[in-house]
Amino acid sequence: MTWETNRRNSIYTQLLRLLLIATFGAVVIFFVFDFTGEYVIERYLQETDYIEKKNQEYVDDLQEYVNQEQIATRDTHKLNEWVKKQQLLFIQVYKDDIQVYNSEYPGEEIWEEEITVEGYAWESYYQVNFADGTAEVTITGAYTYQLYNYVIIGELGISFIFFLVFVLLGIRKKIDYIRKLSEEIELLEGGSLEYKITIKGKDELTALAEGLDSMRISFRNLIRQEAEMTQENQRIVTEMSHDLRTPVTSIMLYTEILKQGKYKSKEQLFAYLNKIEQKAKRMKQLTDHLFEYSIIAGEREIELEELEQYEVLFYDLFSDTCSYLEQQGFRVIFQVKWIDGLLRISTDYIMRILDNVTSNIEKYADRSEPVKICSVEEGSMAGFFFENKIRNLEEKPESTGIGIQNIKNMMQKMGGKCIVEEKEGYFRLILLFPCVEK
Incomplete structure (x- = not known):
């Protein structure tokens, strides 16, 4: 908008x-x-005769006033006082057809020879008995006004x-x-986060409602993620407890045998010590994985680095990874196409991810088959995948899956995603990052 x-x-x-x-x-x-x-x-x-009735009312009132005060037609002062008491009223007094009083000119003397009765058809004349005789009065009032x-x-x-x-x-x-x-x-506020906020209109209230609904969705997702994380933590702790119990039991068993001297030869003694060492290393590996998981899970937010070219970010890291795997006896097929894109990552997380990947390859990959590292694009995301053939062993190495879970957590915090596929004896790990620009 x-x-x-x-x-x-x-x-x-x-x-x-x-x-x-x-x-x-x-x-x-x-x-x-x-x-x-x-x-x-x-x-x-x-x-109606509304005007005639109002005129007659004022004439009757004037007649009553004249009778009470004994007013003559020439008593201008008295007539002025009566007119002032009325509202929006104008009168003229004629005696012997000569105008003797005009309320429009209350302070002027009117001479008989100057003004005579005009006799307009629209004017009505009323007889009023003054002290000096009968006179004709015309009344004009602002009744219609x-x-x-x-x-x-x-x-x-x-x-x-x-x-x-x-x-x-x-x-x-x-x-x-x-x-x-x-x-x-x-x-x-009552906890009904599934209730959708009503959004209508296109004004500031609409923006407020949209913000509230986004906040509701964020809270709901946060609670859901926390619940899933809690469940995942419980699963990992349970599995780790089980996995730790096995080497601890073995160490205690071999230690008891050595304490009691129940070995037949020096070679058997060193065999028992070697097994104790292997179990101890296994315990250390499990505790290291658990420590790594606790660090990553506890990091709420990370600060991603500035935008950089795809090739600049991964060229040296892949070079080191390929060299290390070749030193460990693996044949590496590197088919990464350097796309023209910009990514924002955490180098520390990428190094941890590659360490986990190489550790898994060493532990589970078949050295007779090559390890493939290829580029991949999916919509607005770009990345790469590792593929190796799973080694067939009579005794399957113990695994809690915590290493893969660490990779998924780190990818999620960088805004990317991790996809694990296992098909027809091959294991594939796909890492995708949001491509900001292409």
Whole structure:
């Protein structure tokens, strides 16, 4: 997944996209309700006498105020006080068809000769009895403005509720996913490592879930490897105990014979001493193998060397190995093709592996048949194999298989693998290493 894809699918981008969509939806809903509200208000005003009723209410209130205060048409100050108490109201007073008061100009004197009754068709005139006689009053109020304000407030409320609900529903999916991950983490804490973490989406939570699932798999594999290692250790200890018991018993037997002097000749004495020496060497060999195994098994991680050419890594090591085997009476067929590749290994481990291989060849290989060392490639891995004919002996040499197990452990720690094949009297050991570059 590229960086651009991560940015496009990040939680921040998703949240921004959610807010933009919610805002757009809220604006659309606002304009739809605003259009509908205006239409409803206009129809309501056309089909009812709402404005006439409101005008009449204010006229009745003005008449009551005039009666209480005994106001004349020229009492501008008193009329101004009444107008200020009302909300969004505008009045004009006409006496004898001359305008004597206009609430739009509360501080100006109005002369009778200046303004007369216009008599517009859309204006309604109401009779009000002042202290100085009856006058006609026109009232203009912002009643429709109030209605529109109420509608707009309602529209804003509905739009905000839609915005809030849409955002909460969008966030709820992420909250549910987080809650799901929390429940699955609790299952993992309880030891249910076989339970697969739910992975969905392409954002940071997805990356977190993938990391948790990878960690689960790593823990599961680690526990499985530890269980297998424990089982393997128990098997090796059991077999080693059995193998050690045999030479120890023989040594004790021959020692007892020598102590009691139960030998017939000097040649028999030296034969018994020779057998004791052989059994002691066998014990040393077994303990050396066990010590080597304990060291390798105890090494959790190793530091591999820098990348190097295949030929540079193995040329000298193979040269020494072939020379040693030839000195021991073996005929070696060396057919290694130096591939153009880079490997990362541990030279110390390779030297240990070759020591184990040559030791096994000396012990079990038939010297009348050649020992083959050949290169091999398998997918992205490259390496070599050793092949020899198994020697036929009346007394089969004792073997615990711990040497092969050591080789497998060292190959595994280097990221490679060891394959053992035995067929038609021939033994083959294949060593494969991950090839970083070709």
